[in-house]
Amino acid sequence: MTKAPPSPTPDVPMPEEDASSSGESIPGTEPSSSDYSPTEVEIIQNDSEDSEDDGEHSVDGGEDPVSDKKYLVSHAQLMKLFCVCNFAGCGTCVISRPYCSAKGFGLTVKTDCIDGHEFVWTSQPLLNGTMSCNLLVPAAIFLTGNAYGPFSEICQCLGLESLSTRHCYNIQRVYVLPEVTSVWNLHNEAVMAATGDQVVSHCVRRWAM
Ligand SMILES: [Zn+2]
Structure with a gap:
């Protein structure tokens, strides 16, 4: 089992205000990428500060297929919506597993309910x-x-x-x-x-x- 080599300057405290804050760098003191190990909380915090677009935000659909927003949806999550009939005003139980067929990037789901509705939904x-x-x-x-x-x-x-x-x-x-x-x-x-x-x-x- 190999032992990690000791730090070249183990007893030297880090300065409170490093040179990077003043736009200067001291040769030989730049931290390598392997030294940087942020915590999960820091990563999430940095991400939200770096890009406002990545944060949670409200969205509205667009008026045409191009400007209309699109999302990646998990099949398992989607199927939770089809355990009941989605026909307007129905909401009763479906009598069989939803039938799903994919064609390219699109998905079609068909359900039959106990009231006789044959509901068809397309993802686009x-x-x-x-x-x-x-x-x-x-x-x-x-x-x-x-x-x-x-x-x-x-x-x-x-x-x-x-x-x-x-x-x-x-x-x-x-x-x-x-x-x-x-x-x-x-x-x-x-x-x-x-x-x-x-x-x-x-x-x-x-x-x-
Ligand atoms: Zn129904």
Whole structure:
């Protein structure tokens, strides 16, 4: 069993006000990252001070699928909501286990209650029959210049239901690329309509010089 080496300066007390507070550092005295071991309380306190966004805050839904807030939800926690019928004004017991089916990032839950209601819930609004996040995630990945591969690996590591890589790229090819191209062409046409003559006359003047 190896014994940890003694500290080089075991009897030297730390100064009450270190040099970092005055913007200076003393060579050779910077604490290494291995020396810093904050308590759990300090970590939580620092996190809440570092970023206000990470703190608990109230949220409201947005008006459209893009601005509407999204959350990661545990399956076990979600199922607690489906032990009774969610049909408006019912609330009686369901007669069987909720039927759950996942497609990409979306989840559909179906329940049957003792009063005969067949209740269907989808985790996201449907856009022409497609779960909104199955369109929004491929679009967000494309628009931020990222690739689906690393994101898919993160989903698998988390146990987060997700689209297959092929399905994601098909959605980008069929829906996202044509829309981006259309908007880009409209933008170019608007720019040319507003400045086209000026650009041409400016170029002609430069060529004539
Ligand atoms: Zn019911």
